[in-house]
Amino acid sequence: MAKVRPTVVQRAKRLLRDDGGVLTRELMRSPGGFGLGQVPTRLKPDSTTTMVCGFCSTGCGLDVHMRDGAAVSLTPSALYPVNLGMACPKGWESLTPLRAPDRARAPMLRMSRGGRLTPIGWREALTTFTERFKAVQAKHGPESVAFLGTGQIPLEELAFLGALAKFGMGMRHGDGNTRQCMATAVVAYKECFGFDAPPYTYDDLEESDVLVFVGANPCIAHPILWERVCRNPNEPTVVVLDPRRTETAQQATLHLPLAPKSDLELLYAVAHVLIRDGKIDRAFVDAHTDDFEGFADHVRGYSPARVTDHVGLTEQQIEALADTIHRGERVSFWWTMGVNQSHEGVRVAQAIIALSLLTGNIGRPGTGPNSITGQCNAMGSRLFSNTTGLLGGHRFDDPAHRRKVAGMLEIDEARIPTDSGMAYDQILEAILRDEIKGLWVVATNPAHSWINQSDARDVLSRLDFLVVQDMYDSSETADMADLILPAAGWGEKEGCFINSERRISVIKQVARTPGTALSDFRIFQLIADAWGCGDMFKKWDSPESVFRILRDLTKGMPCDITGIDGYQQIDDMRGIQWPLPEGRAPERLEQRRLFEDRRFYTPSGRAKFVYEDTRPIPEKVDAFFRFALLTGRGSSAQWHTQTRTGKSPVLAKLAPEQQYVEISPPDAEALGIAPNGWVRVSSRRGSLVARAYVTHIVQPGHVFIPMHYVETNKLTFPSFDPHSHQPSYKYCAVRLEKVEPSEMER
Numbered sequence: 001m002a003k004v005r006p007t008v009v010q011r012a013k014r015l016l017r018d019d020g021g022v023l024t025r026e027l028m029r030s031p032g033g034f035g036l037g038q039v040p041t042r043l044k045p046d047s048t049t050t051m052v053c054g055f056c057s058t059g060c061g062l063d064v065h066m067r068d069g070a071a072v073s074l075t076p077s078a079l080y081p082v083n084l085g086m087a088c089p090k091g092w093e094s095l096t097p098l099r100a101p102d103r104a105r106a107p108m109l110r111m112s113r114g115g116r117l118t119p120i121g122w123r124e125a126l127t128t129f130t131e132r133f134k135a136v137q138a139k140h141g142p143e144s145v146a147f148l149g150t151g152q153i154p155l156e157e158l159a160f161l162g163a164l165a166k167f168g169m170g171m172r173h174g175d176g177n178t179r180q181c182m183a184t185a186v187v188a189y190k191e192c193f194g195f196d197a198p199p200y201t202y203d204d205l206e207e208s209d210v211l212v213f214v215g216a217n218p219c220i221a222h223p224i225l226w227e228r229v230c231r232n233p234n235e236p237t238v239v240v241l242d243p244r245r246t247e248t249a250q251q252a253t254l255h256l257p258l259a260p261k262s263d264l265e266l267l268y269a270v271a272h273v274l275i276r277d278g279k280i281d282r283a284f285v286d287a288h289t290d291d292f293e294g295f296a297d298h299v300r301g302y303s304p305a306r307v308t309d310h311v312g313l314t315e316q317q318i319e320a321l322a323d324t325i326h327r328g329e330r331v332s333f334w335w336t337m338g339v340n341q342s343h344e345g346v347r348v349a350q351a352i353i354a355l356s357l358l359t360g361n362i363g364r365p366g367t368g369p370n371s372i373t374g375q376c377n378a379m380g381s382r383l384f385s386n387t388t389g390l391l392g393g394h395r396f397d398d399p400a401h402r403r404k405v406a407g408m409l410e411i412d413e414a415r416i417p418t419d420s421g422m423a424y425d426q427i428l429e430a431i432l433r434d435e436i437k438g439l440w441v442v443a444t445n446p447a448h449s450w451i452n453q454s455d456a457r458d459v460l461s462r463l464d465f466l467v468v469q470d471m472y473d474s475s476e477t478a479d480m481a482d483l484i485l486p487a488a489g490w491g492e493k494e495g496c497f498i499n500s501e502r503r504i505s506v507i508k509q510v511a512r513t514p515g516t517a518l519s520d521f522r523i524f525q526l527i528a529d530a531w532g533c534g535d536m537f538k539k540w541d542s543p544e545s546v547f548r549i550l551r552d553l554t555k556g557m558p559c560d561i562t563g564i565d566g567y568q569q570i571d572d573m574r575g576i577q578w579p580l581p582e583g584r585a586p587e588r589l590e591q592r593r594l595f596e597d598r599r600f601y602t603p604s605g606r607a608k609f610v611y612e613d614t615r616p617i618p619e620k621v622d623a624f625f626r627f628a629l630l631t632g633r634g635s636s637a638q639w640h641t642q643t644r645t646g647k648s649p650v651l652a653k654l655a656p657e658q659q660y661v662e663i664s665p666p667d668a669e670a671l672g673i674a675p676n677g678w679v680r681v682s683s684r685r686g687s688l689v690a691r692a693y694v695t696h697i698v699q700p701g702h703v704f705i706p707m708h709y710v711e712t713n714k715l716t717f718p719s720f721d722p723h724s725h726q727p728s729y730k731y732c733a734v735r736l737e738k739v740e741p742s743e744m745e746r
Contacts, residue, residue, distance in 0.1 A: 045069045050077050052497050052505035052575070054152070054490030055090040055639055057373035058082060058224045059499025061574060062091060064491070064510045071095055071491065071510035080574050081589045082202060082499065088223045089637040093648045095491060098511050100647035104473040104486030105515025117473070117484060122516060126530040128483055132465045133169070134531075136438040142170045145438035146427050149176035149387065152443045153520050154495020154507060155380030156546040160524040160537070161442060162386025166421075167411055168533035173421040173436065175388070177444040178381040180424070181374035183724040184340035186382055188349035189371075191610045194601030195393065195558040196382055199362060199594035200332070200370040201501050201577065206232045207366030210328030212239045214263060214352060215338015215730075219247035221633045222336075222372055234366075237324060241266065242338060243630060244662075244704060245697045256321065257699060259312035260628050260731050264344055264614050266311045266318065267351035268302035273322035274358055275299065281360030288598045288606050289357050295609035325359060330366030337374065337632065341730050343618050346723040350610045357607055363595035372500050376490075379498035383559055384550055388420050392553035396420050408553055411536055423725035424450075425718075428459045437464040442520065443487065447476035448641040451727040452685055453713035469523060475643050476710065486517035489644075493519035495543045496570065498578070501591075502559075505575040506567050521546075555582075558601045617731060618719035625683065625733035627667070627703050629715060632730070634706025642708050659690040659711060662704040663736070668694040671738055678739035681705065683732055686714030689739055703734065 046067055053060045061080025065073045074095060076087035083091075107125035108117040120128075133145050147165045149158060158176075165171040186196045193199075205211070205228040218226040226248065229238065240249040241256050241263060249255035258266055274280050275296050285292050304315040311318070325331055333352045339345055353369040361367035373379055383393050394401035396419050406413035422430060428450070430436040439460070450456035460466060460480050468481035471489040478484055492513045498504050513519070518526075521543055528534045540546050544567050554560045563580040570576050576586050600607045621628055637654035639645045646652070661681055663673060673679055675694045680687055681703065688711040698704050705712050707729065717732035 049508055049510065050080065050571070050574070051508045051510070052376075052499070053087070053091045053094055054376050054497070054507060055094070055644075056222060057375055057378055057500045058222050059376065059497060059501075059503055059505055059575070060087055060091050060224055061505070062087065062094060064095075064508075066510060070512060079589075081591065082503065082575070083224045086224050086227050089651055089654055090639055090645060093645075093651050095511070096648040096650070097644035098489055098491055100472070102472050102474040102647075103514045104471060104478075104484055104517060106486060107516075108473060108481075108484040110482045117481070122518075122526070125483065125485060126526055129467060129485075129527060130530045132483075133438050133440075136464055137170070140435075140437050143172045144436055145169075145171055145440070146173040146422070146430075146436050147171060147440040147442065148424065148427070148444055148446065149174065149381070149385055150443040151176060151178040151181070151375030151378035151381040153377065154493070154497060154543065155377060155384045155550065156495045156543040157520040157524065158377070158381055158385040159391055159546060159550055160521060160540060162384075163391065163409070164524050164528050164533070164537065165440070166386055166417060167409075167415045168528055168536050169531055172417050173427055173430070174386075175422070175424040175427060176381050176385055177424075177446075177449065178375065178378045178385070179725060180449065180727060181337060181340060182371070182378045182382060183388070183726040184342070184345035184349055184721055185335075185371035186388070187346045187724045188353060188610075191346075192350055192353045192608050194603070197558060197594055197601060198371055198373075198379075198500065198502060200368040201591040201593045202228055203591045204332050204366050204368060204370065204593065205229050207234070208232065208236055208328075208330050208332040209234045209366065210237045210239070210324060210331040212241070212325070212331065212333045213248060213252075214241045214267075214333065214335040214348075216240075216334050216336040216372060217242070217246040217248045217338075217633060218334075218372070219251065220636050223636045225372065237328070239321065239324060243699060243702060254324070256313055256317060259310065260630060260702065261342060261617050262307075262311045263339065264348045264351055265302060265307040266313065267348065267355065268299045268611075268614075269304050269307045269311070269318050270322045270325065271295070271351065271354055271358060272299045272302050273304065273319055274326060274355070277322075279322065279326035280358045284360035284598075285358060288600070289609060290602075290604060290606045291609045295354060295611050298611045325355065328361075330364065331356075331359060331361040332367050333361075333369045334372060335370075336372045338730060340371070340726055341728055342726075343719045343721060343728040344612075344615045345721045345726055345728070347610070347612045353607075354609050354611070357609065362607075363593065363598055365593070368593065376499070377497040379500065379502060380496065383498070388423070390416070392550060393557045393559045394553075405553060409549070425720055425725050425727070428456065431459050431462055434462075439463050439465075440467045440469070441477055442469045443471070445475045445477045445641045445643055447480055448710050449713065451713060451716045451729055452718040453711075453716075454686055455718065456713075469520065471517070472643055475641070485523055486515065487523060488513045488517055488519040493521065493543070494567075495521070496547060496567075499575075502577045503575040504561065504564070504570055504578065506570050554578075618728070619684075619717045619731075619733050621701070621733045625735045627701060627734050627736055629681070629683065629732050629734040630698070630702055630704045630730055631707045631712060631716065632704070634708050638706065638708040640708065641710070655708075656691075659688065659705070659709040660693045661690040662693045662695050662698045664698050664700045664702065665694055665696065666700045667703075667736070668692060671736055673736070673738050678741065678744050680737040680739050681715065682735045682737070683715040683717070685717070688712070688714055689744070703736065
């Protein structure tokens with residue numbers, strides 16, 4: 001095996017020690033991002049400041065260059081421990097969406113059903129917001145209003161939204177778009193480890209000798225993390241489990257093109273082989289895990305011979321994968337939406353965790369069952385949004401946790417619900433049942449992004465009152481709103497994000513807000529006052545004051561960050577990973593992984609094997625709908641519904657303008673479809689027309705469409721994991737038809 005050389009972070013530490021202070025930046029913070037177009041006075045008029053990117057969960061550091069008090073350009077931060085001078089196209093273009101002509105500049109109100117949105121002042125907007133929502137509650141009950149948040153805004157704003165809605169306004173039901181990307185990983189970690197605890201640090205990408213990517217395409221979805229893999233000095237074996245021959249699969253040592261949604265059977269078969277052949281770390285299993293015998297008995301029925309027909313791989317391929325995992329000294333497992341967005345995603349994630357536990361690949365450098373997050377602050381949402389869990393990783397259904405939170409927030413404990421309320425899909429179902437009549441949507445776009453789009457739009461149209469709070473007034477959801485509240489975006493306010501490796505980093509105000517737009521934080525303050533619960537949040541007077549409140553709330557929890565002083569320390573350290581309890585001083589560029597002491601967060605201190613029989617695919621292909629539709633990230637220049645990336649001419653040139661569908665050459669030939677020809681793709685729910693991209697990237701019988709285009713979710717099938725309530729975007733049955741050019745001309 002190749003000699004282990006220093007990682008990029010280790011090399012960067014040496015540079016930092018030798019820079020003589022030249023690379024050390026003065027902390028330059030904003031006055032809270034309250035908006036109203038003011039100059040960000042905490043920053044010097046002509047200076048450079050470092051802050052974290054606001055797109056994906058990688059959490060890259062960007063050096064923003066100021067002139068005359070406003071950001072004029074940016075470059076990747078050379079010594080930020082995440083990206084070390086690298087950035088993807090989205091990062092380079094982060095400032096461009098702020099200057100888009102369709103920014104929401106003033107509150108907008110629809111005066112009548114079907115009428116046009118009309119600009120109004122903030123006083124009228126706040127009065128309308130308060131009176132309309134209270135009227136809905138008075139008529140239909142206190143639980144008839146709900147909110148949907150996001151992993152796109154800072155954790156301080158997330159916490160304010162969740163606390164204001166649930167403690168101040170009496171909303172029992174609220175969820176966020178993190179449900180669409182990370183709910184599966186959250187539940188998997190909680191059940192196995194006792195807490196939502198991704199254990200890794202990005203150094204592990206460079207320190208593994210075997211990396212297994214399951215349903216993950218970091219070349220496109222997290223390109224900076226793939227750069228870290230490419231810098232791995234250990235000549236690692238890279239294995240990709242994915243139905244498509246993705247960009248990552250093309251670069252891998254081994255690509256196993258399994259059948260869609262067969263990953264649970266495959267992982268159980270790999271576990272079967274490891275246990276059967278004694279290729280497990282039995283000492284670790286006996287000392288640090290629970291229910292191994294039950295798991296071993298369960299996977300005994302998943303032999304390679306039994307699963308091969310369903311999985312689409314040979315027995316030899318399955319045996320070889322198990323042997324590769326066994327021979328690795330430092331094996332890491334990585335997954336993203338290909339696992340999470342599944343009808344049985346929680347159990348798939350827990351099967352990955354099981355392989356890590358079986359082989360003792362956890363708590364050591366280069367190991368771990370590692371979920372890569374989606375949004376920039378999805379980790380912050382998981383801990384602090386006050387939706388699925390009580391603030392700071394606490395539980396709504398734990399009386400001791402409710403007492404602790406109520407005491408520290410100085411509120412009546414009776415204001416804290418005893419359960420988390422409805423999940424995202426349940427909220428939409430409750431609207432359909434006329435139980436929820438008012439909805440507050442903050443910085444997310446469900447009319448585009450929610451599964452089975454036509455039904456989602458029908459559901460939203462049934463509301464008595466829909467409020468959309470966003471930085472743009474042109475999104476598909478904003479088009480349906482009764483009231484639009486214009487909000488500041490990344491770069492126009494301050495706060496903190498938490499990235500995939502649990503690193504807390506700061507954002508700063510480097511640009512003016514347009515028109516009378518306000519930061520979400522300031523909007524929440526004004527709504528609290530208008531609603532009559534402002535006194536409850538009198539100490540929540542700035543993002544940093546809220547950060548300190550949240551910090552104190554984490555005391556004694558696995559995510560304890562009581563050792564963090566505030567924003568300046570986070571900025572000086574270039575981000576700080578949780579946990580950091582009081583009395584523990586962080587080191588600059590420090591990388592810390594969890595479970596190095598082999599102690600987990602369960603009552604027994606042991607990790608748990610969790611397993612279940614596989615479930616059938618909810619919608620199978622048949623003689624009419626003969627193709628399996630796969631969806632996912634299209635390019636590194638696109639992001640989710642393209643609400644922001646669509647504003648950049650540079651990013652537009654790096655991604656196909658028109659919707660396209662990947663079709664295998666044999667299927668294209670059989671249907672008479674030429675490259676770049678038009679194809680109608682239809683499911684039982686809707687249809688779209690797209691350009692044909694004929695390629696061996698997809699297997700015969702499969703097609704792929706990127707999720708970013710507005711019509712994609714007309715097709716997707718609304719199935720959900722029963723444990724996480726996460727939608728299964730990745731598979732449905734569709735039909736293909738050639739479209740003649742003459743038909744497109746009509």
